Amino acid sequence: MIKKGNYIIYVDEFGDHGTQNIDAGYPIFVLSFCCFKVEEYIHNSVSKIQDFKIKYYNHDQVILHEHHIRKQKGDFSFLRTDQALRENFLNDLNELIVNINFEIYAIVIDKQKLTEKYLSPNNPYNLGMQFGLEIIYKQLVFNNDAGDNICFVFEKRGKKEDDALELEFRRICSGGQRVGWKNFNFDKISFEPVFADKRSNSTGLQLADLTARPIGLQYLRPNQNNRAYDILESKIKRIKVFP
Template structure:
């Protein structure tokens, strides 16, 4: 068995990957890989997220979820009642992301353009996954991780969905899926997908969750002010828009 990588990767998505029913208001699918060095994760990332939770809730069982934060739902209803506290929370949240020693690799698929360009388009999730894995491979090689075993953590979506995703993941890293561009030699790394339930309260998955939608929104509405994206951009290793 290969030596464990110094890095771990957390993944989240925004939008759905259906090509048969496309939301006209959100016709994109984005996938975000949050890459973090394990020593930084233990020493800096987790403590800063825990500190934010203790400051605003007094406990750390809260799950940071972009949708609920944006809609001020669930544990985030307090954002509706006090403007001063709301502004302070967003300032602290943004600063936490600014300070986080992470690298973001992302892919955005415009599903309408994809269907218009190809007679039999590929599954948007598989396309985005392939693009992100390619760039992850380059990042790991550039950072001395060749030959090591890296875990890529996804949030559980359901038994069938997780099985399909794992199959697509393994086909990509086994070299069975390549579509005309330069083939990457994934065999120089050992990639291992892992699936975690939201209930495990993974700090890494929560950080990834905060990144996927702002990246999608930047693609949809590039001129719209997007403070979250401005922060994410400072962490961006690669972003691929397709087609």
């Protein structure tokens, strides 16, 4: 029987991972890995999110989505109509994130620098995946979680995309695909990809969705006010920028 891991990891992205026609306004790709201790996630994270949703909606079926909250669209359109309500909502959401315990490991791929440095650059998503898995693996081994089975939860994007992502994930973990001169062995921990439907109402994926964009903006505009990043900063254990 596989020993269950002490952690569950939710992954979200922000930005286009293509290297053609790079957007000068956002020339990066961010992959954010949000790591929760399983017991903490079950007994703390989920219940806090449910309490927040019921407070503002009287049900828990709304999906927290950073883009929709920021643009005040869909389930968040009510934020346009009442300034006091909007401020309370955002303050409560910020406090919620502060009080939920998780760690963030983020990979920032600077696509402009990548294409300038390499004639045939690797796919930014694949690069982010490799670096993220390696960093988290080393941290879990350091935490003495060797021998565990750890699940990485991704949001479904489509069968073709999901199949390609799973193939790349397994190639990395088997040592069959990497960038860099040094071999990396994932022999002490079993990593497994899991794909969740956008409508699954996953607490972990919703929290991960709130992290990637602020991290990217902090890299691009470090001197600009970034309240969302300030809230996340204490949870960020490492940000790797490549190249």
